Amino acid sequence: MERSETIPAPAPNEPLSASESVARSGFVALVGRPNAGKSTLINYLVGEKIAAVSDKPQTTRSRILGIVTRPEGQVVFVDTPGVHKPGYRLNKRMMQAVLDALATVDVVVLLRDASVSTGNGDRFTLDLVKQSGRPALLALNKTDRLRDKGKLLTLTDFYRNEHDFLDYLPISALTGEGTGALLDCLLRALPVAPPPFAEDDLTDQTERKLVAEFLREQLLRHLSDELPFVVAVAVEKWEERADGGLNLACVILVERQSQRAIVLGRGGLRLRDMATAARAEIEAMLERPVFLEIFVKVEPRWRNDERRLDELGIG
Ligand SMILES: Nc1nc2c(ncn2[C@@H]2O[C@H](COP(=O)(O)OP(=O)(O)OP(=O)(O)O)[C@@H](O)[C@H]2O)c(=O)[nH]1
Ligand SMILES: [Mg+2]
Structure with missing residues (x-):
């Protein structure tokens, strides 16, 4: 510039x-x-x-x-x-x-x-x-x-x-x-220069990225110790509904089966709580009803997988 x-x-x-x-x-x-x-x-x-x-x-x-x-x-x-x-x-x-x-x-x-x-x-x-x-x-x-x-x-x-x-x-x-x-x-x-962005721009983050981050934030808040380091979230489906709502599907990555069990919680209750909190925030941001499906997937070594890191938009 x-x-x-x-x-x-x-x-x-x-x-x-x-x-x-x-x-x-x-x-x-x-x-x-x-x-x-x-x-x-x-x-x-x-x-x-x-x-x-x-x-x-x-x-x-x-x-x-x-x-x-x-x-x-x-x-x-x-x-x-x-x-x-x-x-x-x-x-x-x-x-x-x-x-x-x-x-x-x-x-x-x-x-x-x-x-x-x-x-x-x-x-x-x-x-x-x-x-x-x-x-x-x-x-x-x-x-x-x-x-x-x-x-x-x-x-x-x-x-x-x-x-x-x-x-x-x-x-x-x-x-x-x-x-x-x-x-x-x-x-x-700062130097004398024209503004690089429009006056009403707030961020470069896409809605898709924000959805993933809002869900990951709930994971960080609800999980203790080392688990936050091993979770990642990706949005896998973003589909318009005829009634004006959105169907979203997110995948939560963990590295081991035991971690998957912790994310789910007894009877899936922990995941349900996290999903409810994330959905409320996502709906407020997108200003429309959201139907949120979440899968928890075990993917050993995703933290060292360059392709996965690219897909997650990290770095
Ligand atoms: N009391 C108090 N807490 C704060 C303040 N700023 C941040 N926090 C808290 O500090 C914690 C870390 O805040 P973040 O904004 O996530 O910190 P960060 O520097 O972005 O952390 P990383 O992304 O991990 O590098 C959160 O619990 C915040 O609520 C502050 O001014 N006062
Ligand atoms: Mg930070």
Whole structure:
């Protein structure tokens, strides 16, 4: 995409003037450890649910665009999988999605869960952001959880000593606190360029992909421990009904027969609960009645199967 850089970015605390306020646009990667709150933040900023959220790590598996259009310009957020050590092909693709985002965006937001202590994973993530050479902003998330606000000062000092970030902003992706300041800061940092997307575009995710993700989110919420890592969801049938409704069929992949039994639950009750919750969300999104059929299929080693990963749109 061509960009013109003729108008310099205003100083951090200077208001955006009318002439500057139409033209700033670009791509902003949300990068951070699993569970930092990247998808919660993109959903909040976009104002619609476009990304699955759960308290299980590695919820996001591929790049998701979330588009925010304001009078001052357009910010195209790139939600990425959490930074982790890849084992399976699945995880290698997830990490590649992070690296691709870092290599192509205009600005990076390093999102850090301020309510947990700093670990090796946080240092590794910081190094990736530094190595990208992109302008970066630090957002300290989950401030609503912090009893001791002094923690924010300590963390800000830590990151300030490590890297020259554009700014160091406390936010809560859950309540939205601080997200206005974050958006302002990003709009200032973006180049002068026409918006890449139409004003009413919200995401690049297809309805089909969102259906699969809404069901997978329910699986993540209802299943404990290791199971979330081994489930995937694909939509296999999308059929118009004469009565205006939709017939959908989804397949849930697991790797072992014992996992299939857990997903189903006693008498199929767990799957029924998850399907009911997913269907309600899918109907609200599509604004029409949905008839949802679900199959649970054992497919050993799908996480290392490149063809399957292509079909699932991962990476
Ligand atoms: N209290 C609080 N919880 C939050 C906040 N932001 C996110 N969470 C919670 O943190 C958990 C992880 O959120 P996600 O948005 O899925 O995190 P993520 O960074 O996208 O995680 P991955 O996709 O696994 O990399 C969820 O349970 C969210 O509800 C916040 O600002 N405050
Ligand atoms: Mg996520």
